[in-house]
Amino acid sequence: MTQIPGLLDTEAIRKDFPILDRTVHDGDALVYLDNAATSQKPRQVLDALHEYYERHNANVHRGVHVLAEEATALYEGARDKVAAFVNAPCRDEVVFTKNASESLNLVANMLGWADEPYRVEAGTEIVITEMEHHSNIVPWQLLAQRTGAELKWFGLTDDGRLDLSAVDEVITERTKVVSFTLVSNIMGTFNPIEAIVRRAQEVGALVVVDASQAAPHMPLDVQALQADFVAFTGHKMCGPTGIGVLWGRQELLDDLPPFLGGGEMIETVTMHASTYAPAPHKFEAGTPPIAEAVGLGAAVDYLSSIGMDRVQDHEHALTEYAVARLKEIPELRIIGPTTAEERGATISFTLGDIHPHDVGQVLDEQGIAVRVGHHCARPVCLRYGIPATTRASFYLYSTPAEVDALADGLVHVRNFFG
Numbered sequence: 001m002t003q004i005p006g007l008l009d010t011e012a013i014r015k016d017f018p019i020l021d022r023t024v025h026d027g028d029a030l031v032y033l034d035n036a037a038t039s040q041k042p043r044q045v046l047d048a049l050h051e052y053y054e055r056h057n058a059n060v061h062r063g064v065h066v067l068a069e070e071a072t073a074l075y076e077g078a079r080d081k082v083a084a085f086v087n088a089p090c091r092d093e094v095v096f097t098k099n100a101s102e103s104l105n106l107v108a109n110m111l112g113w114a115d116e117p118y119r120v121e122a123g124t125e126i127v128i129t130e131m132e133h134h135s136n137i138v139p140w141q142l143l144a145q146r147t148g149a150e151l152k153w154f155g156l157t158d159d160g161r162l163d164l165s166a167v168d169e170v171i172t173e174r175t176k177v178v179s180f181t182l183v184s185n186i187m188g189t190f191n192p193i194e195a196i197v198r199r200a201q202e203v204g205a206l207v208v209v210d211a212s213q214a215a216p217h218m219p220l221d222v223q224a225l226q227a228d229f230v231a232f233t234g235h236k237m238c239g240p241t242g243i244g245v246l247w248g249r250q251e252l253l254d255d256l257p258p259f260l261g262g263g264e265m266i267e268t269v270t271m272h273a274s275t276y277a278p279a280p281h282k283f284e285a286g287t288p289p290i291a292e293a294v295g296l297g298a299a300v301d302y303l304s305s306i307g308m309d310r311v312q313d314h315e316h317a318l319t320e321y322a323v324a325r326l327k328e329i330p331e332l333r334i335i336g337p338t339t340a341e342e343r344g345a346t347i348s349f350t351l352g353d354i355h356p357h358d359v360g361q362v363l364d365e366q367g368i369a370v371r372v373g374h375h376c377a378r379p380v381c382l383r384y385g386i387p388a389t390t391r392a393s394f395y396l397y398s399t400p401a402e403v404d405a406l407a408d409g410l411v412h413v414r415n416f417f418g
C-alpha cells in the first residue's frame with residue numbers, strides 16, 4: 001500500500017460512510033471521485049436526520065408544545081454550530097438557505113433593491129471572475145440586466161489562475177460588489193483574495209465569497225476573509241441536500257431588504273404593509289429546511305471532530321500524489337494548476353482527443369465515478385478551448401489506492417480507444 005505522510009486514517013473514516021462499502025455493476029468496488037459535485041454522508045449525519053424525524057419533528061418557532069420547542073432548539077442549535085464552524089462573530093449572521101445558489105441569488109436580489117450606498121443600478125459595476133460556477137455568474141447577469149449595471153470580470157491565466165494584473169482597472173470607484181469563488185469547482189484553483197479584498201475595500205465595494213468548494217475542505221474563517229458575505233452549500237460538506245448557508249455581516253443584514261416574503265420573516269402584517277423580523281429570520285421566509293439544518297449541524301460536528309486543518313492536509317497530500325500519477329499518463333492535459341500548490345483536491349483534465357463523456361463512461365464501467373462536462377463553469381472551458389473535461393475530486397475518505405485505480409482506469413481508457 002502507498003504510504004504518504006499527512007494522510008488521515010481513511011480505514012477508520014470510511015467505516016463512517018456506509019455507501020463507500022457498496023459495489024457497482026458486477027461487484028466492482030465503488031471508487032467515488034465526484035466529491036466536488038456532492039460528498040457522501042457519514043452515519044452520524046444519517047442518524048441525526050433519522051432521529052430528528054423519529055423523535056422531534058415539528059414546525060419551528062412560535063410553537064408552545066414540547067416537540068416544537070425541541071425542533072426549534074435543534075434548528076437554532078445547528079445555527080450555533082455553523083456559526084462556530086466559520087468563526088462568525090455572531091450566530092444571527094448565519095442565514096439558512098436551500099443551497100449556495102440561493103444564497104448568492106439572495107445577495108444579488110438584495111443589492112438590486114437596496115438603498116444607497118449598497119444599491120446596484122445603472123452607472124454602477126458588478127465584478128466577478130471567469131472561473132465562477134454558473135451559480136455565481138447568472139444571478140449577477142440577471143441583476144445587471146434588470147438594473148442596467150455593468151458586469152465585469154477578472155480573466156484567467158494560461159495556468160488556471162486569476163489574472164489580477166489589472167485589479168485597479170477591473171475594480172473601480174463605480175464598483176458596488178465583487179463576487180468570486182475561493183476555490184474553483186472545475187480546476188481546483190485556490191484564489192489569493194487579499195488583493196481583491198484590499199481594492200474592493202478601497203472603493204467601498206461589498207465583497208461576496210463563494211466558499212462552496214472551500215468550506216468542505218479547509219478551515220473557513222469569515223472574519224479572516226474580511227468579506228461581507230460568504231456562501232456555501234451543505235451537501236458538499238457531508239451534510240444533506242436542501243440546506244445552504246449565507247453568512248453576512250450583521251449591519252448589512254440589518255440594513256438590506258428581504259428577498260422572499262412569507263411566514264417566519266415578519267414582525268407584523270396588516271393588509272397595507274408589513275414589518276420584518278430581525279436577521280437572520282428576515283431572510284428565512286416560510287418553513288425552513290429544519291431536518292436539513294439539523295443534518296448540517298451533525299456534519300459540522302463530524303468534520304470538526306476530525307479537524308479541518310487535518311482534512312486540508314490529507315487532501316493536499318493526496319492531490320500531490322494524484323497530480324504525479326496523472327502526469328505519467330501520455331496525452332493527459334491537466335486544465336488548471338499542474339502542481340499541488342495553491343489548489344484544492346479537484347483535478348480536471350482532457351485525455352488526447354477522447355471525448356470526456358467516453359472517458360467517464362469507460363471509467364464508470366470499472367466502478368470509478370468521476371464527472372464529465374463543463375461542470376457548471378462553461379466559461380472556463382471556453383477560455384481553454386475545450387468542450388468539456390473529466391473531473392476527479394477527492395475528499396477526506398479518498399485514498400491513494402483510489403488514485404491508483406483512477407490512473408490505471410485511464411490507461412485502460414486509452415487502450416480501449418486505441
Ligand SMILES: Cc1ncc(COP(=O)(O)O)c(C=O)c1O
Nearest residue numbers: 099100101133135185212213233
Ligand atoms: C463553486 C460553486 N459554487 C456554487 C455551487 C452551487 O451549489 P448548489 O448547487 O448546492 O447551490 C457549486 C456547486 O457545484 C460550486 O461548486
